[in-house]
Amino acid sequence: MHVLNFMVRSWTGSRRAGIALSRGESAYKSSMERAALKLLLLDPGDEGTQRCRVGPSTLSFLGARIGAPLRISLPTGCCLCTVWPRHDLADGYLQVDLTCSTAGVRARDMTGFTLSVGQLQVLAYSRLTKATVRVVVKSAALKRSTPRAVLQETIRELLRNIYVSLHYVVTVAPNLQNPVMYIEILSVDPLVNEAGLITPQTSIKIKEVITYEWYRHLSEDTAKASVAGLDDVGKSLKEIIDLPFRFPKTFKKLGLSVPNGVLLIGPPGVGKTLMVKAIAKEVGAYLLCISDLAIYGSRPGESEENLRRVFEKAREMAYEGPTILFIDEIDSLCPKRGRSDNAPEDRIVAQLLTLLDGVGSEGKIVVTAATNRPDALDPALRRPGRFDREIVIGTPTLTQRRSILQLLTSDMPISTDVDLVKLAEMTTGYVGADLTALCREAAIQADSMKPVINMADFQEAFKKTQPSSFRSAIGLTECKPVTWEQIGGLEDVKLKLKQSVEWPMKFPQAFARMGLSHPKGILLYGPSGCAKTTLVKALATSCHCSFLSVSGADLFSRYVGDSEKILSQVFRQARANAPAIIFLDEIDSILGSRSHCKTSHGVSEQVLSVLLNELDGIGLKVTERRGSKLQLEGQCQEQSDEERKLEFHESLNTDFMVVAATNRPDMLDDALLRPGRLDKVIYIPPPDLKGRLSILKICTEKIPLDTDVSLQDVAVLTNLFSGADIENLCKEAALLALQENGLEVTAVKHEHFVKSLRTVKPSLNMKDLEFYEKIYTRELAF
């Protein structure tokens, strides 16, 4: 076959080369330098031979003898070949065998490229006397089963007659069946810049043997994953992961077992997984992730087997170097045991527990797990020896949010008007994932023509994104904005409300300076129809904070204990999204009073006790913490003024406020009304003459009035009318006008008001008012 081939081939190729040589030397040279060589796939026969095939004119240009070492600069690196002519002696093509190349050069990246001849460089070579190598074997099992002497001999044979350079990697052809995959040249002697030929006389020293898996891990790009705002958490996590890897002997000397488990707790999206990945990269550890999907199998016992296999693999990797075993969403893999219907899951939990215990004796493995539902975990998991340390990552604080935003926008073209501090202030309750979404949305908002993203884009994006914790929120309401001006009268009540709600949120420094803390809760009471709800709406509008409205419908459920759970969830959400206002309308119907209610096992009573606890409880749950413990304990000496200001804002804004409204203040439990709970009690009286007049003005704003209408007179006539009554009166009058004067009527006359006054009766009466007044005076007397 071969013989036939070259007999048929003509040798015009070499003739052409000869003609080319005789032309003007310099012009020829420069044109050759630029001449493009098309990269072709390698012939199968040349695999693993370290040959590169070029045409004769390239050969003669290079002035190389056949088989001379050649360095080829490829787009992704360099490779070292011996130069051979193509069988068909065609020019303009290049075929390269990548047996010896720099790390990261792969054959599949190379198809379709063209190189210029200038990228080929003929090297001189010297015979090496010594070489040190690192060997990459296929698997850990092979690594253990192959004796060192055999490996040495194998390496010798594989490297013989191969040209190498410092830090180049020799790839063993896959058709060879042997344990070695790659051989990395760590040092050569004599140290030459050119190629070194490994001869039978070269002494080869194996410096280390690693598995392919570990090699791949090492050669992965080491770009640092960026995490911001979690510095202190990161530090403690890094410490616990780093310690056993760095100082295993110290621990042994001290007779201590190495801490080897970390449980990360935090709401979704705060960056638990990212954190572990970043730390693993920083420490240079191998990260082995377990997802429950990969674990669960259909056959009985399969899941346990899979789990054991993963731990076995981790143990294998630990022979190579530090290994982190990361169990994401551990709550699904390790739920509480003991429920009757999930025996298979119990077995998995038991298996996991024993495996975790086994890890302790090995060292070099650190198990980390992340969850957002620590309460769902089996309690046996949460003890030292299994998970030695639990790290709570809370919703980011203002400063943390600022640094996250800084990181996120560092690669974005943002204009100078973007105020990150302001953005951070706006984005209360946003976690890292939400902030990422915000930035992405802003980038989408930005016009494609515009080179930069400005503040307006961020504001637009802010409207569209909401914190993820709010997606499943209970009682989150969006109400039509109401301004203070839309409520007539009640000037002193408005002032009081502003004082106790708006001021602490807007001017926290002033409150802090005066040593004031803002009220926890406010009770609005007064006869019905006197704008209690509207006042709260106006409050929510003016404060720009999260507004959660809870009514009995949200709260009561047919399951025992459910109502209490829902209420406490509302409070948890409010804390997560602070500053927030929780509005409990008709609080008397939600809560009973322990003194009034004779039957003492009512649901409302339970709800009341939850409310009391939430308002004035002993503290927060650990998982709801914001920032870190250190920050809570306060170490703000070395902070700049601006930072301290931010801290003020933050610490005062971490809280929420409860606003309750009722028209039956006597029905409320006394415990609810003491300071520290609903400590500000505001009486909303029925409108007086002046108030009624302003209500009338507001109500008749849209009703065309005749000139004879005197609102002053109407106001005098509407004694004991509540705001709602007055609104109703205006409607009645307008309707009456329509009824009497036909549909073409343009104005409401005074007589219409007078007439409708006959039908519309005030909803308040003196007795009620006296009752409220009595309570009010009692409040004053306190």
Add this chain to the structure above:
Amino acid sequence: MAPAAALSAMAAALEACSAAVARQAAAWRQALAGCSPPLDSLAGLAAQMRAAERLPWGSSPLAAFGDLPERLWRKQRGAAEALLEQLGSRRAELRAVRDAVGAAVASALRLYEERAAELGLEAALRRGPRCPSLADALEGLQDVERHYRHLYLEIQLFLLRISCDSLADMETLPQAWGKMLERYKEDVVEDTLLKISLFVDNHQELCSSEGS
């Protein structure tokens, strides 16, 4: 006429080399053939050992000889080791072939390296109607050397992996052996020898065609 002289020198060197390779190839084939019987015996032995393991000694009339299984096993192990030793000596032969081929090829290549400048590129690439180019011949020699080197390496690893602990693997030894040899066709050697003999016989053609 320097290239012609160099070409003749190369032809002489190649002739010597190919003669050596042809000799070694015969030795190689012989050594390889010598490997098959011990491997077959090893497989048979493994089958025996497995059968002995499965046998319910207690219920057979041989139960009276209490240490029989152990002695039998020791005997079988001894036989296996003898076979392995035999294979080891075959391996030494193969190794000698590999080394001889390596040395012959290296000397031919070194000679080319020394006279490359004298020869010139054109002479090395030129082919005649009945004659391969010098480059083809050298490439073939390199391939032959690599062929023996790699095959020897694989045979060595193959023989090392044989152990009496995995009898099932041992039983399939002849098949595995055949499969391994199948991947290394002898064609490379024959092709190259043919190429070189053509080159040696007809290289004068190249010189004369240059003159024309």
